[in-house]
Amino acid sequence: MITALDHVALIVRDLPAATERYTALLGCKPNWHGADGGAEHVWFQLDNMALDVIAPTGPGFTGDMAKAHLDAHGESLWAIAYATPELDAFHKLLTRRGVKATEPHRLRSTSVETQEKRYWRMSSMAFAGVNTFLIEQKPDAAPWPRSPMEAASAVTGLDHVVVRTPAPDRALANYGAKLGLDLRLDRTAPEWGSRLMFFRCGDLIVEIAHDLNAGVSDAPDSVWGFTWRTGDIDAAHARLTAAGFNISEVRKGRRDDTRVFTVRDGTCGVPTLFIGA
Helix, strand or coil: CCCEEEEEEEECCCHHHHHHHHHHHHCECCCEEEEECCEEEEEEECCCCEEEEEEECCCCHHHHHHHHHHHHHCCEEEEEEEEECCHHHHHHHHHHCCCCECCCEEEECCCCCCCEEEEEEECHHHHCCCEEEEEECCCCCCCCCCCCECCCCCEEEEEEEEEECCCHHHHHHHHHHHCCCEEEEEEEECCCCEEEEEEEECCEEEEEEEEHHHCCCCCCCEEEEEEEEECCHHHHHHHHHHCCCCECCCEECCCCCCEEEEECCCCCCCCEEEEEC
16 A cells, blocks of 8 residues: 655756755755765655655666666656555555565665665566655654755645656556556546546645657656645745746646646756645
8 A cells, every 4th residue: 555655766967956956946955965876865855755866976776777867868757656554565465466576675764863664666667667666654653854944935745746658548557556546537638638647645646647649659658747836836936036947927727726837947857837826
């Protein structure tokens, strides 16, 4: 059973530059900086998930994968990690559902606390090219410290993470039948040129988007973009304008009770939207 989104990983070339941009974008400072397996990490912990910004530094398990991703795709989102309270039981269930995965193994936590987490990586073929991790989060575990907020208009959490797929029925099976995420919407919208599927994950949405004009193929899926929540959309717009981001005007969202704006640059290749009430 998946209970939440633990984090999403972003691969970059220049970690200090990316850290500076995301500190300005999110309105909060990272709360962890470390290295492992030939890569360096900066961690932003928000209310409902975390952003793990990674840059390769040399040979090693993580560094080799990060370098290969940069060579193939440039700076972009790389992996999604979900939280489950009972990793062994969920591993057994997914095995029965035909998911090929590595066995669970230990990894020292990136928290400032001394606690450890367990994680495992699914075979990328099982989820059509999307690197997918599960992390054990016990219900009674101490919460990770939140990244210090520097502005009242700071991002509070993630509203949507978007996965693009050329094969929507395959994605429906993977995210619904296999991962067991709660499908809340499956809408084909010719006026948008898209089929959109919304899966609830904790208090946010994993959005699967298919380009109707591109047709259906067996090409891989990709983690694509973010929609960030803010409590004050106008103040967030003013803050990002002052920080030098190229952003759109605030406009009405697709839901009647929301307003949004687009961030056009400074996101390390990640299509980005801000949303507020």
